[in-house]
Amino acid sequence: MIIEWITAVLLVLGAFFMFLAGLGILRFPDVFTRMHAATKASSFGAGLMLIATIAYFQQFFILIESLLVIIFIFFTAPVASHMLGRAAYLLRVPIWSGTIIDxxxxxxxxxxxxxxxxxxxxxxxxxxxxxxxxxxxxxxx
Amino acid sequence: MITKITTPVEVAAIISLLLIFMALVLTFIRMILGPSLPDKIVALDLIAMLVVGIIISYVALSKQIVYLNAIVLLALIAFLGTVAFARYLEKRIL
Incomplete structure (x- = not known):
């Protein structure tokens, strides 16, 4: 019973972080700040939801697969967003007017x-x- | 088919599906509005992650663990697509 409650809390928490990522990508003023919202919050939310599946099903196969996906996401999301940010900076995408230091x-x-x-x-x-x-x-x- | 929603996991899965759908709507608005091309690519990357969240919620709702296999492919394809777009933007050659 307690495992079900832990799973429910982790699921809602992960989905809430994903909702924050969507909110941030709409509300932030700049490519780089949008990337800051989208990448970190969404990978953290996906990690929490995968941990919820591990806790809920408790099978070896799911443990291996979910850990693989978590490690893969946490390795690839920084690489992809770094390449995208570098390309955006070289394309001279306008930076937010309130930026203090570049x-x-x-x-x-x-x-x-x-x-x-x-x-x-x-x-x-x-x-x-x-x-x-x-x-x-x-x-x- | 889901007839009754009784356990806390099913309620949590429904709530998380609603939250992720709202995030998907917001991300779609940014992908359509996005003033520059990198904005749209960031939104596209986020949409793939949100679909990963939708699949996990559906697995928790329907207990069909086979769908977890789709997540691996989806994460891989989202990463490769973003890297290809970024490389194209920087060098204008694929």
């Missing part, structure tokens, strides 16, 4: 898509020097 500002080389630890101006000079060297080499050939 730590990636002028650090991406927009031609090679490489991230530097200094500002872009130094980076651009280096790339311009490289271009000159390449042009000189071509002319010598």
């Amino acid at each position: 730590q990636l500002q002028e650090k991406y080389n927009l031609h090679t898509h490489q991230l530097a630890s200094e500002k872009k101006t130094i980076n651009m000079e280096i790339s311009a020097k490289d271009l000159k060297v390449k042009i000189i080499k071509k002319q010598k050939k």
